[in-house]
Amino acid sequence: MMRRLFVSASLLTLASCASTPKAAPPSEPPAAEAPAPQDAEAFRQKAPAPGKPPDLVLPTFEKAQLDNGLTVLVATRRQLPLVSVGVAFAAGSAQDPAGAGGTADITYKMLLEGAGGKDTIALDNAFADLGVSPGVGVSPDGAFLGVQVLTGNVQPALALLADVVRKPTFAPKDFERRKQQQLADLVRRLGSPGFLAQQAYLPAVFGEGHPYAHPTGGTPAEVSKLTLAAVQGFYRKQVGPQATALVLAGDISKDQAVELAQKYFGDWKGTAVMPPAPPAPAAPPRExxxxxxxxxxxxxxxxxxxxxxxxxxxxxxxxxxxxxxxxxxxxxxxxxxxxxxxxxxxxxxxxxxxxxxxxxxxxxxxxxxxxxxxxxxxxxxxxxxxxxxxxxxxxxxxxxxxxxxxxxxxxxxxxxxxxxxxxxxxxxxxxxxxxxxxxxxxxxxxxxxxxxxxxxxxxxxxxxxxxxxxxxxxxxxxxxxxxxxxxxxxxxxxxxxxxxxxx
Incomplete structure (x- = not known):
């Protein structure tokens, strides 16, 4: 029965198709004119308009001070689990004794030559265990020593920095090696015309004997006369809690920073104070x-x-x-x-x-x-x-x-x-x-x-x-x-x- 219905339906369909006249194809519209070819380089005639500049978002700094005078500066940024942990010193090369340029530079570099009972190699390995290598930079107005660590390593990094700042070894053999490295670097730089220009420029602008009138690293003649006693004297006079700031930036809050500062630097004592600003130099006509x-x-x-x-x-x-x-x-x-x-x-x-x-x-x-x-x-x-x-x-x-x-x-x-x-x-x-x-x-x-x-x-x-x-x-x-x-x-x-x- 189903087969007969299927066959009948098929025949009806075929008959219907056969009896339906075929529709005439629609008439085609007249062909349009081809568009004129475009200059593929035309876009170069006009510079692209600049996009809207992003909003300027400036960082926020927070400050605290411990009872011993240590300044704590904090800039919180939570995007990554990183913290920059550093110590800023208020005395720079402007506080070099007269005729002893390079004293500040060598003093701060000596802090990384052994501290807290660790010699140079042991101290370097301790930082390396945290995946970091500390750096130090000295300028006329101050110095900065620090590292960038993962948030989880902030405390061990601070423990090492506290030893570096508070308990430097100042071993004689390390001083002599650092001094010779400084002299070798200065001799090398004497081949640079730019360094020679700076040597003449600073006293010409500031006047002989002005605190800003010498290069931060000193000159070969000055550095060759430096002694370990002079470096130790600079440290005692210029480094202390009242002339130092603990700087932490990144994945850390102000409260956390103050707590850590108190733990590692709260009992630090010293007589150093913030140095005065260098005097204003004269600006005479060029002769x-x-x-x-x-x-x-x-x-x-x-x-x-x-x-x-x-x-x-x-x-x-x-x-x-x-x-x-x-x-x-x-x-x-x-x-x-x-x-x-x-x-x-x-x-x-x-x-x-x-x-x-x-x-x-x-x-x-x-x-x-x-x-x-x-x-x-x-x-x-x-x-x-x-x-x-x-x-x-x-x-x-x-x-x-x-x-x-x-x-x-x-x-x-x-x-x-x-x-x-x-x-x-x-x-x-x-x-x-x-x-x-x-x-x-x-x-x-x-x-x-x-x-x-x-x-x-x-x-x-x-x-x-x-x-x-x-x-x-x-x-x-x-x-x-x-x-x-x-x-x-x-x-x-x-x-x-x-x-x-x-x-």
Whole structure:
């Protein structure tokens, strides 16, 4: 029965199909004209619009102080299980005894040469067991010693750092080895024209004997005379709880940090106090052009500078903007002239270094030796034109944007956070200094920036130091009448260049 129904249904379907007339195909629309071919490179005619910049989020620093005077600085960041654990010391190379440059540098490096009953190797292995290697950095205003560890290793790291800071060994054999390493490094650096320029630059800007007038690592003549007793004396005088900060940044809270500080440093005693700010140096008119002779050098190092401002000076942010327009980024006047327009150099720059005391305001470049004179002339022309060709709104906004957007780079890691906190400690700045700085950069007016540019970037007050071939310097720079050409040796002694004094 089912088979018959199926067959009948099939026949009906076939019959229906056979009797239905076939519909005529629809008429096709007329063919449209082919579109004109597009230029595949047309997109290059217009630069892509920049996206919306991310919001600037500045870190928050918290502070506490133990009964013994130790400062505790904390910056909490919970994204990763990492903590930067460090100790900031308020005395830097500016506290080196007169004629004993390098004392602070060697003293702080000696802290890692054995402590708490462990010799150098045992101490290094103890840190290595935590997966870290401690580092130490010394600047004119202070020093920082620390490590970055997993959150679970904060306590053992602090235990080691407490021994390093409070119980250094200062073994004679370790001191002699460290001293010889320092001397070898200095001798090597004497082959660097940039280091030679710095040797002449610092006393020229700050004056002989000023606390900022020598390199942090000292000179070979100074370091060769250092004694272990001098290093131990520096430690006793400059290192103590009242002149030290424990800095913790990362996966840790303020309460946790204070508890750990109390555990490992709460009973620390010492007589050291925060050192005073170095005195403000004079800024006399330039009378000499100092040069270090390097016969046959293919490039000439050009270094100009004068005293600038101290940290938290009312002119600090406006001067930073003016210096940036002049030479602080790739599109600055100085770089676009010397590199892009003239082809004299691979790059030229300028910076303002506000320290606890008045820091240096510097411009620098390394130029082809055969254009030393023209390059120096262009630098001074650019300085002079800050008066005759005032800073434009476009230049100011580019500098403002560049400085503000660069801020996150200094605290993108927990180590960067701790370094920022240490700088606040060295320079005695408030905890909201970053916020205050950004606010001042945003509010600086064109008139204010122009005023400080004319006041501080006066070409007559900029000391000039050159390192290069003495014959080329005398032939090309002498006729510029920028000052008496005076040759300087690396020990700081100077003598007029024969027959080429400029009036």
């Amino acid at each position: 000499q052009v100092l040069f270090v002779a390097k016969p046959g050098l293919e490039q000439t190092v050009v270094l100009l500078g004068r005293p600038g401002v101290a940290a938290n000076h009312p002119d600090e942010e406006a001067l930073e903007l003016a210096t940036t327009v002049f030479g602080g980024f790739f599109g600055s006047r100085l770089n676009m002239n010397l590199r892009e327009a003239k082809g004299y150099t691979y790059g030229a720059g300028a910076s303002s270094d506000a320290r606890l005391g008045v820091g240096p305001l510097t411009a620098n470049s390394s130029v082809r030796a055969n254009v030393t004179g023209p390059a120096v002339a262009e630098v001074f022309r650019e300085l002079s034109e800050l008066r005759t060709r005032p800073i434009t709104s476009r230049e100011l906004e580019a500098a403002r944007e560049g400085l503000i957007r660069a801020f996150p780079g200094s605290f993108e890691s927990v180590s960067g956070l701790s370094a920022s906190a240490a700088a606040l400690f060295y320079k005695r700045l408030p905890l909201d200094e970053l916020t205050r700085t950004v606010d001042k950069l945003e509010k600086a007016t064109p008139a204010e920036v122009q005023r400080v540019a004319e006041a501080y970037l006066d070409p007559a007050a900029m000391q000039l130091i050159l390192v290069g071939d003495p014959t080329l310097i005398q032939e090309q720079v002498g006729p510029l009448n920028l000052g008496t050409l005076t040759q300087v040796d690396v020990a700081g002694a100077s003598r007029p260049a024969p027959g080429k004094a400029a009036k």
